[in-house]
Amino acid sequence: MASRGRISSSLFLLLLICASSSMATLVQEQPLILKYHNGALLKGIVTVNLIWYGTFTPIQRSIIVDFLQSLNSTTSQQPSAGSWWKTTGKYKGAAAGPNLVVGKQFLEETYPLGKLLTNSDIALLAAKGGRSAVNVVLTAKDVAIDGFCMSRCGTHGSTGGKGQFAYAWVGNSETQCPGYCAWPFHQPIYGPQTPPLLPPNGDVGVDGMVVNLAAVLAGTVTNPYNNGYFQGPPTAPLEAVTACTGVFGSGAYPGYAGKVLVDASSGASYNANGVNGRRFLLPAMWDPEISQCVTLV
Numbered sequence: 001m002a003s004r005g006r007i008s009s010s011l012f013l014l015l016l017i018c019a020s021s022s023m024a025t026l027v028q029e030q031p032l033i034l035k036y037h038n039g040a041l042l043k044g045i046v047t048v049n050l051i052w053y054g055t056f057t058p059i060q061r062s063i064i065v066d067f068l069q070s071l072n073s074t075t076s077q078q079p080s081a082g083s084w085w086k087t088t089g090k091y092k093g094a095a096a097g098p099n100l101v102v103g104k105q106f107l108e109e110t111y112p113l114g115k116l117l118t119n120s121d122i123a124l125l126a127a128k129g130g131r132s133a134v135n136v137v138l139t140a141k142d143v144a145i146d147g148f149c150m151s152r153c154g155t156h157g158s159t160g161g162k163g164q165f166a167y168a169w170v171g172n173s174e175t176q177c178p179g180y181c182a183w184p185f186h187q188p189i190y191g192p193q194t195p196p197l198l199p200p201n202g203d204v205g206v207d208g209m210v211v212n213l214a215a216v217l218a219g220t221v222t223n224p225y226n227n228g229y230f231q232g233p234p235t236a237p238l239e240a241v242t243a244c245t246g247v248f249g250s251g252a253y254p255g256y257a258g259k260v261l262v263d264a265s266s267g268a269s270y271n272a273n274g275v276n277g278r279r280f281l282l283p284a285m286w287d288p289e290i291s292q293c294v295t296l297v
Contacts, residue, residue, distance in 0.1 A: 031291040032231075032243060036092055039227025042134070042166065046221065047103040049129030053117075054140025055109055056172075060206045063278070064138065067210050068102050070274030071217075077273040079261075079296040084214075084272055087285045087294065088240065091222045091229055098221045103133050116144045123159065126167035131159075134166045134220055136213070141172040141205055149177035154212040156220045166224040168216040174205025182208025184248070184257040184269075184281075192255025197269035200279040207281065214282050215241035229288070244284035244293035252284075252295075260297055271296045 048068060052061065070081035089097025106128050113121050122137050122145070129135030139145060154170035173181035179189035185199040185207055199207035219239035222229045230237030249258030249271055260271045260281065270279035284293040 032286060032293065033291055034229045034231050034238065034240070034243060034286055034288070036229050037227040039223075039225055041091055041228050042098050042221040042224050044099065045101055046098040047101050047133035048217075049103045049105070049133045049135045051106045051108060051125050051128055051135060051137045052140075053108045053113075053125060053137060054111060054115075054143045056138070056140055060203060061105075062276075063201045063203065063206050064209065064213065065102055065105075066274055066276050066278045067213065067280055068100055070272075070278060070280070071100050073275050076275060079272055081272040081274045081280055081282060084282050084285065084296055087287055088218060088221050090287060090289050091240075092288070100217070104129060111143070115142060118146050122155075122169045123157070123167065126165075126169070127159075129167075131163045131165040134168065134217075136217075137167070137169040138209065138213075139169065139171040141174040141176065143171065144176070145169070145171055149173060149180055153181035153208075154216045156216045156224075158225050164225065166220050168213075168220055170209050170212045170216060172205040172209055174203075174208075178204055178208065181212065183246075188255065194255050197257065197260070197281070198267050200263070200268045200270040200281055202266075202268070210280050211283055214280075215239075218285055240286050241283050243286050247284035247293055247295060248281055249295050249297045257281075258295065258297075 067081065070076060071085040073080065073082045076082055086097055125137045126135040148171050153173060156166065156168035158164050158166045178186035182204050184197045185204045186196050187193060201207050218241045222240045223237065226234050230239050231243060232238050246252065247258055249260040252258030260269045262269055270281050272280045272282045274280055282296065284295045287294045
């Protein structure tokens with residue numbers, strides 16, 4: 001089995017790019033090219049099963065589910081999470097873009113594999129969802145994963161052989177490394193010490209998970225089997241969102257997320273509206289039509 005598409009946080013590995021004020025006008029000195037390697041992309045209706053490992057509150061689970069349901073919503077106020085997700089439909093072979101549907105949810109609240117998991121454990125947990133869906137493992141704030149907080153905040157991969165399926169993992173970094181995996185909602189561990197933004201749903205850990213989940217899902221549908229769109233070595237690829245790390249709005253630069261929207265009453269920062277009145281802060285995504293990273297605001 002293979003695992004790749006590491007999300008090494010929305011803080012470090014920043015590209016030197018200048019953002020403009022519209023979604024399609026983010027300018028870089030040199031075009032950013034993610035090469036298409038002629039492999040299959042996920043398209044049509046894509047079921048996403050969720051495996052909750054460890055303790056999550058009902059509110060925390062609802063934030064994640066609302067985010068996933070927002071990706072295909074056409075009724076949310078603009079700028080919207082649905083508009084953000086439409087960029088995946090511009091990738092060759094993606095047709096109108098994958099239509100994500102939340103499928104089964106598995107609650108593993110008793111930590112059956114303990115609180116220190118390996119990559120093999122993640123693949124084993126993902127297999128609970130079967131082979132006809134993208135299975136996403138979400139680990140609680142007290143669960144440690146190999147490489148978590150050191151080189152990645154989430155990842156996606158696929159199983160090999162007959163009946164292969166794509167899967168992903170994202171961890172809650174609230175108590176372990178919020179300055180690494182939940183930036184810009186926490187003071188960064190390294191680099192420019194700009195003030196953190198207030199998370200749109202009031203949860204530093206879970207709002208950080210949304211950022212990283214957005215990244216791994218975009219990577220999953222555009223490079224599900226390690227032969228889709230990416231730049232660099234297949235063992236450590238830059239993908240649809242990870243190629244644009246650290247950019248959330250216009251004018252972004254290392255340590256500064258960019259100009260985003262701010263709720264007048266709560267002071268929370270966001271750039272995307274979703275279902276059930278939710279708001280999210282979503283990272284820039286590479287647009288293959290213009291070979292640039294684009295933001296919603």
